Structure formats: structure tokens, C-alpha cells
Amino acid sequence: QKEVEQNSGPLSVPEGAIASLNCTYSDRGSQSFFWYRQYSGKSPELIMFIYSNGDKEDGRFTAQLNKASQYVSLLIRDSQPSDSATYLCAVRTGLNTGFQKLVFGTGTRLLVSP
């Protein structure tokens, strides 16, 4: 079982719709969860992080975390063509002491059509 799993996509949504990106993880001790956006040929850039169960909103983005189900998601409201990118889920694993590695999923490619 992969440590962090994402559907590779592509996920196609029309402009203005809600895009829902999902991620599951295997380590129950995971503490922090990050969403990065990566445009083709570019480096990953941080969108959001979440560490408590529930929802966290930042503009058009909402991260949702359910530790019991080991599930984290990213919702993008009012999707724009400029949101077309690969979205990487990253999970910080291990105990809350010392170095904790950040494990990345393979990413979900999002395509927003005008």
C-alpha cells in the first residue's frame, strides 16, 4: 500500500464548477497535511496545510481532513482555467518529535475547461 495515494486523473471540470481532489494516507500517526500546486515544468508551490479534523478555508480553496478515515481533500470553488495544474498531496508522517519526512502523492492533474 502506498503511503499517500491520489487518483492521477485527469479530473476535468468546466469553468465555474467545484473541483474536488482527494488523497488517502496509510500512517495513522500522520500529523500535518499539505496541498501543493505544480504547473507543468514548474516547481511545487504551497496552497494550504491542515492539521485538525474538519475544514479549513482560504479564498476559493477548502481543505478537509478526516483522520479517522485517513482522508484529506481539497475543494476548489469557482474553478478557473488558471487552476489547471497537478495538485500534490503531502503528508508529514511519524511522531511529533525530531525529523518527520514529508511523503508526497503522485498528484492529480486538474483540467478546467473554459
Add this chain to the structure above:
Amino acid sequence: NAGVTQTPKFRILKIGQSMTLQCTQDMNHNYMYWYRQDPGMGLKLIYYSVGAGITDKGEVPNGYNVSRSTTEDFPLRLELAAPSQTSVYFCASSREGRGNQPQHFGDGTRLSIL
């Protein structure tokens, strides 16, 4: 505000050649990382450093070496380049390696071994 700077951006090497990928950060971050990203794959940790003079292996360290003589610089050395090392290499840094501290990425080095 430069952040994390990587050089070179592109490089073609012949099998058996050696080279050093440079990485420097100006955010006074203690933690630095080297990842490789193969097409359709997530980021794999090669080496990381928790401070000057301290380095440790990540997931895929074979064929690479690192050093950390200063807080700012974290070069990655490839000895005896092999085609399997063709990849995009990202350097990242963070304030620390646990909790909610995000990693900030450089623009990457695209390396081809022929």
C-alpha cells in the same frame, strides 16, 4: 526575495560524468532537502539536512552525495552519472522538519544522462 535558488536549470551529462547541483536559500532555514521527480511520479527524498554539518539519507540516496557547510548552501553531487538519474531535481528548505512548517521549493534542475 530570492527564496531557494537552484543552478543550473538544465544540464545534459554523459554516462560516467560527475556534476554538482547547487542550491542556496536566503530564508535562514535550518532544514534543507533534495528531491527527485520522475514523470508521473511523486517527489522522492534523496537527502536532507537539519543544519550545517548534519546530513542524512532519504528514500533514494544511492548514487548521490551531499554536504552542508553553511546554513545557506546544500549542494548535491552526482558521481558516475547513470541513465537512471535522468530526472528533475528539486531543492527545498523549511524552518524545521516537523509540525506545520511548509517546505519551499526551488525552480528545479532538469538533468538528462545520455
